[in-house]
Amino acid sequence: MSTTSSAQAYHNNLVGPVMRAGDLAQAVIEAAKVDNPGKEVFVDDKRAYIRIHTEHEMILRQATIEEELGRPFRMNDLEVDLSSFAGQIESRDDSVRFYFAKKL
């Protein structure tokens, strides 16, 4: 039984949230596109959870998510549906950043 694919899975630079499905996840997908111009946003919908990733770094801004949701939203409200994330996280008042310190 081959282990090639398993070993390859490690070589990636994808960062970003893994959201529980729902309207917040949909808003985050849209916000990821707006807040990370020029970057491709990879969306992997597993029904119970949705991976929303970009290469190396992703910024999500409170104002953008609020606009996409169409209702008041505070940055730490993200946690309600943020079930996991890839990369390291940096939390700020009005944005959150996912990143890798080292590029593979």
Added chain:
Amino acid sequence: MAVLNRMDWYDLARTTNWTPKYVTEDELFPPMLSGEFGLPLSAWEKYDEPYKQTYPEYVKVQREKDAGAYSVKAALERSRIFENADPGWKSVMKAHYGAIARGEYAAASAEARMMRFSKAPGMRNMATLGCMDEIRHGQMQLYFPHEHVSKDRQMDWAFKAYDTNEWAMIAARHFFDDIMMTRDAISVSIMLTFSFETGFTNMQFLGLAADAAEAGDHTFANLISSIQTDESRHAQIGGPALKVLIENGHKAEAQKRVDIAVWGAWKLFSVLTGPIMDYYTPLAHRKQSFKEFMEEWIVAQFERALTDMGLDLPWYWDIFLKDISQTHHGMHLGSYFWRPTLWWNPAAGVTPDERTWLEEKYPGWNDTWGQCWDVFIDNVVDGNMAMTYPETLPYVCNMCQLPILGTPGKGWNVKDYPLEYNGRLYHFGSEVDRWVFEQDPERYAGHLSIVDRFLAGMIQPMNLEGALAYMNLAPGEMGDDAHNYAWAEVYRALRETRKAG
């Protein structure tokens, strides 16, 4: 009224170290509980938690999470999901709740140790919230299964598994005691929150949620994915502790703790999560194979993050990559064969369609594990049911407490990794299990595996009946085939067709 932004006051508010005047620093933070790394308070004040949360925010967010999880349960309570669920799916729930619910309180205790004994103020703050998280997880995962206790006696194991000597429970306790009940605050942050919670809990609480959603069990999917939103915050407690240790020249000690915890978690998940994903979950509802979930969560996400923190891949990385295609198949075959010793009814999961799926996901399955199942299936079809139950005990590893196994077929590779220590001969299922023991023999040397207990005469009478009594399994609780062997009908029909042909 003008309100300061959180980040304007957060750092100051949680700067809660002071210089003790009436006791020494070691009396305030005993090294055995705070971590014997020889680092003073000032070194730990550099600890900077990346995922920040304040108490008022915590209360607001948690209230919202609970409102969601409990309202889904209430809305679906009358939908008879449990009654109508495939028996294999019921077994998923039973295995999950029994192995995990009460352990959440142990995790709360470990968080409380960080809350009191960590020298890092930021860690104490995050662990305060983490402790409340784990209490929430304990409460929910006892409350949610309770509605099913009156329908199915095995559901009672959600409440009592932790108090029994059932073999899988001994294995689970051995692991959880090792990484969270008997470690100092800093080691807990590395072994429980970083190694276990940023890594493996995603498998059980998100990977399995994907299967649950496919199976239509939205109460369970919603519950466990909600739990994981807490985990994703407090799992971040360990990362900054790793950074402090690495910056202060303690990388090797940090790495060792990660390597020990990841291996133990892997072995436990190979018996708990592997079989339920690849065999119990009805075929139509399997989102991915166990191996694919392992690659997604552990290889691509966790191990990638681990190296980004400045650590190395575990020394046993190649062994691990090989084992994620193999070990859980043996764990399934073994736990199914010894099924009276389980508190759930395992699904065999080996119909022709399921075997096609297994062969596709694990090329070579039919020539290895399939050969064993062929014999088993023949016995069932022939009505030789006595041949489908064990007469002897398996050999159990003195580290992971799980059967020592290899991959059957041409490459049969089962091997014991023995070690003599203080006049006692220990047996291990892998080089890595033995390595873990060797890192701190005194920590593990006194423990008796279920087989050691049997050989020591602690289990009487020395037969299956005595073993079941020792494991607290009463008739009506002990496991048998989830589908009452109905799946074998297709093989009986195939045999009739061949005869007729």
